[in-house]
Amino acid sequence: MKAATAVIYRSALTHNYKTIKSMSPKSHLMAVVKANGYGHGALEVASTLTHADYLGVARIDEAIALREAGVEAKILLLEGFVSEECVPSLLKYNLETVIHCHEQVMMLEKFNSATSIKIWLKLDTGMHRLGIRLDEADAIFERICNISWIEKPINVMTHFACSDELNNPFTNDQIDRFDGFIQHKVVGQTSLAASGGILFWPQSHRHLNRAGIILYGISPVLQKPASDFGLSPVMQLESRLIAIRRHSQGESVGYNATWVSPRDTVIGVVAIGYGDGYSRSIKNGTPVLINGREVPLVGRVSMDMITIDLGPDALDKVGDKVVLWGQDLPIERIAHLNNLSPYELMTQLTSRVNLVYAD
Numbered sequence: 001m002k003a004a005t006a007v008i009y010r011s012a013l014t015h016n017y018k019t020i021k022s023m024s025p026k027s028h029l030m031a032v033v034k035a036n037g038y039g040h041g042a043l044e045v046a047s048t049l050t051h052a053d054y055l056g057v058a059r060i061d062e063a064i065a066l067r068e069a070g071v072e073a074k075i076l077l078l079e080g081f082v083s084e085e086c087v088p089s090l091l092k093y094n095l096e097t098v099i100h101c102h103e104q105v106m107m108l109e110k111f112n113s114a115t116s117i118k119i120w121l122k123l124d125t126g127m128h129r130l131g132i133r134l135d136e137a138d139a140i141f142e143r144i145c146n147i148s149w150i151e152k153p154i155n156v157m158t159h160f161a162c163s164d165e166l167n168n169p170f171t172n173d174q175i176d177r178f179d180g181f182i183q184h185k186v187v188g189q190t191s192l193a194a195s196g197g198i199l200f201w202p203q204s205h206r207h208l209n210r211a212g213i214i215l216y217g218i219s220p221v222l223q224k225p226a227s228d229f230g231l232s233p234v235m236q237l238e239s240r241l242i243a244i245r246r247h248s249q250g251e252s253v254g255y256n257a258t259w260v261s262p263r264d265t266v267i268g269v270v271a272i273g274y275g276d277g278y279s280r281s282i283k284n285g286t287p288v289l290i291n292g293r294e295v296p297l298v299g300r301v302s303m304d305m306i307t308i309d310l311g312p313d314a315l316d317k318v319g320d321k322v323v324l325w326g327q328d329l330p331i332e333r334i335a336h337l338n339n340l341s342p343y344e345l346m347t348q349l350t351s352r353v354n355l356v357y358a359d
């Protein structure tokens with residue numbers, strides 16, 4: 001049996017999908033499963049959400065892996081494709097792609113096909129990462145319209161930079177720019193909202209909403225836990241106590257002796273560390289759950305272990321389960337305490353962590 005385990009609750013995933021769908025019943029909902037389903041297992045997430053309107057991945061390899069495992073849902077490549085050799089694969093694997101730069105348009109112009117593909121033109125309305133600048137977008141739109149084997153009308157999307165900042169007018173500016181672009185054009189479907197847009201900017205809900213982090217039951221705004229929106233954490237990260245040690249007042253624990261005990265106590269050693277993806281930036285005092293109570297992490301996170309202060313009267317035993325985050329210990333709280341992002345905490349779990357699928 002592996003020590004560090006991420007238990008994935010499929011019922012929470014299905015529940016979250018339904019709950020998010022009900023926030024915008026007329027929109028289609030994409031389940032974003034890039035980065036191995038935010039660490040939850042992309043294939044397992046896809047095969048749990050068999051009725052998802054869409055799946056979203058970043059890279060073509062992620063999409064091909066899903067197709068080769070038998071996934072038949074619509075799949076959109078959110079980063080598009082990078083080279084000409086990818087174009088036949090779009091057709092072969094029946095993938096939709098984002099077009100965010102003129103190099104991609106050139107590759108499509110050079111190619112020809114009897115079957116058409118569906119593309120999504122990505123506009124840069126303010127994120128300034130991927131997307132066609134608005135002052136070039138009309139020309140690119142024209143060029144794509146002239147490619148015979150691209151399905152018409154063309155679908156248009158954008159991505160928000162600040163949708164997790166509830167009082168920042170930037171998102172409304174982005175929506176206005178988007179609407180300005182499509183106003184006098186015949187366009188197909190439109191897509192603006194990811195998790196932040198879905199929760200906080202209902203005016204951004206269009207044909208297709210793209211749910212990533214909220215699908216996994218995590219809020220993009222740490223001060224507003226996902227439970228406020230009826231969402232449940234899908235993952236519980238847990239491991240076990242592998243040692244229980246008497247520890248005297250004034251003794252330190254772990255590398256660089258960063259923590260010194262103010263009292264006689266009992267230290268528990270837990271089999272999880274940064275080699276599993278439990279970040280080395282997680283600090284002294286961060287809570288973990290054991291036998292129904294919260295106790296603090298003490299000392300440095302090591303590669304394979306952490307140490308926790310069980311308290312002087314501890315009755316815990318070697319082998320007892322320790323929860324690092326999950327339903328009863330929201331990852332938002334762990335992230336907030338340590339000035340980390342729950343996105344990063346989730347996706348950096350390593351292959352040493354055993355993924356177990358419950359219900």
Ligand SMILES: *Cc1c(COP(=O)(O)O)cnc(C)c1O
Binds near residue numbers: 032195210
């Ligand atoms: C990753 C990604 C999403 C999902 O983002 P969340 O904040 O996790 O919901 C949506 N759209 C695009 C283009 C993305 O790259």
